[in-house]
Amino acid sequence: MTAYVLGQQSEANLTGIHPDLVACVRRAIARTTQDFGVFEGLRTAERQKKLFAAGASRTLDSYHLTGDAVDCPSYIDGRLMWQLAPAIRVARAMHEASVALSIPIVWGAVWDRMLASLDPGKLEQAVSAYATRYRFSHPPRMANGVMVQPEPLIDHPHFQRVRPA
Numbered sequence: 001m002t003a004y005v006l007g008q009q010s011e012a013n014l015t016g017i018h019p020d021l022v023a024c025v026r027r028a029i030a031r032t033t034q035d036f037g038v039f040e041g042l043r044t045a046e047r048q049k050k051l052f053a054a055g056a057s058r059t060l061d062s063y064h065l066t067g068d069a070v071d072c073p074s075y076i077d078g079r080l081m082w083q084l085a086p087a088i089r090v091a092r093a094m095h096e097a098s099v100a101l102s103i104p105i106v107w108g109a110v111w112d113r114m115l116a117s118l119d120p121g122k123l124e125q126a127v128s129a130y131a132t133r134y135r136f137s138h139p140p141r142m143a144n145g146v147m148v149q150p151e152p153l154i155d156h157p158h159f160q161r162v163r164p165a
Helices: 008-013 019-031 045-053 084-101 120-137
Strands: 069-071 074-076 079-081 105-107 110-114 141-143 146-148 158-161
Touching (some): 019 069, 019 084, 019 158, 074 084, 084 105
Antiparallel strands (some): 069 158, 074 079, 105 110, 141 146
């Protein structure tokens, strides 16, 4: 197994991120079977507004604004990849880190469960099950005279720490 490390830009993107989440990312990169980087960490309110306006985010109250979220896409041959298979390997590494460090994390592909509660060998099924739950809890609605089925946001590279209540 190749030992991966975070690059200079990934380390820079961890600036301002909560130490618990940083610890999970660093543990995950040291133990993963899939190279990944920290594409985005802390965001400004201005950037969040632009992402929201573009439909790339569904909230103006992102965990990225408070340093409680990171986006960690995989790298293959030095290129960022957003496909499911490598993202699952990154999620498995983050799962292991979350469990080992007892740091609760939510994965952007299964928003309604703690990552540690998911079976790491069945993450693909967990994504599908989440999408089904979402569609069931968000029935079709009328929008501009057309029935629209709300679709879940499946954000494979996104990980966020659970803020204390």
